[in-house]
Amino acid sequence: MSAPLPQFRLAAPRTVTEAVAAYRDHPGSRFIAGGTDLLVNMRRGIGNPTYLVDLSGIDELAEIRITDDGVTIGAGVTIAALAQNDVIVARYRALAQAAAAIAGPGHRTMGTVGGNLCLDTRCIYYNQSEWWRSANAYCLKNRGDSCHVAPQGQRCHAAFCGDVAPALLALGAEIDISGTRGTRRIFLSQLYVEDGKAHLALADGELVTAVHLPPDPPASAYAKIRTRAAIDFPLAGVAVALETSGADIVSLRLALTGTNSRPFLLAGTEAFAGRCIDDKLLNEVDRLVQKQVQPMRTTITSANYRRVAAAALARRLITTLGTAGAA
């Protein structure tokens, strides 16, 4: 038999209001959606929730709605459903590509958009068995006193490795959040904090309920590098949204995952408006990426490899989108 999970109770709310109330009434709660991240960690003795609030039975979270105002994707929509949605595939290309590149087919069937956006951060010293971590005196992120990656520091550098977030950031997504104090809407970029131990700006008991994308998106694409072509999380992932007029750039937005403790939009790309895509521009993008990513030794590959690979992905995606746009 598998090592037993910590003892918890499970609540199965039917509405967001019930889910918020169930969490509020039980200190030590966690939300569970597909469970493909949470249960893996719990099986390794990470986190010890005493109460799980199951979001999978909430119908209002499971819908993709397409209107004149854009697209609304419920947090409970599965990764597989997202990857196969006709409108997403045809118009929000980066998002469909990111979803299709997540984990393996079984994880995509179970995993959700909300779980992917709120994924725990990752590190080779953290995603290990209880036994392994205890033999290494744990680490700052969970039960330990120091970080094995940057022992002098007091910060955890575990990397955010969700694939959906960069695609949504490049496409200008906003998200809805519900909690005991009501609902709020923020830009997705405001959800994330550069801290591997506390990377989500959610108050205790708040959950993400939906993602909104504006209508008429520009052309977009997503690519990631990983050790194997399936199953593996991104060592670096890049999403680009590019609007052109003739050979000129109207707007270029680029977002990254896998390199920092948060997914983030590359700063400084507004300056590219009006320029054409040439070697000079690609070199400038390359420099911006290499300057802004902060990979640390949290994966089996070196930090510098991830830095250079992220820049290479950025160049490649912009070139491909530019060529397709000009054709």
Add this chain to the structure above:
Amino acid sequence: MHAPGPEAKKRLLRLRVNGRWREDAVSETALLVDYLREVAHLTGTKTGCDGGECGACTVLVDGEAVPSCITLAVRCEGRSVETIEALATQGRLGRLQRAFHEKLGAQCGFCTPGMIMAAEALLRHNPQPTDDEIRAALSGNLCRCTGYVKIIESVKAATETVHDR
């Protein structure tokens, strides 16, 4: 290892396993793979890793291939779960089982139940998949013996047989 939490409650779980409805008292914290192996005594489903990495535990839930080692059993309430044991009927191997046997798709056999269930889900949606489609559908299943070539050939062979299932 874990600090004691509240006593997990047992629940009456009603679900269909390999076509038959059954009811069992199951802990809310039980994983589907443990329920299948320990309670339903269906030991064909294997555990190959410490959670979600290898696909050996793949079963069908409502026809979709999922890893049963990161699925809570009680979340299968009212659903249909199918395991490798469902594929042989009246002592006759199913078409995928036979093809894996004949084309040497199994060596040690540990990944085989998961491979076959993932392939079964594929063939139900897509009876004539291309090699790339087979590779994609099995991309969450690891094998340490065969090098995968024989596995792809086995699934391909199963699509070419005309059988009862």
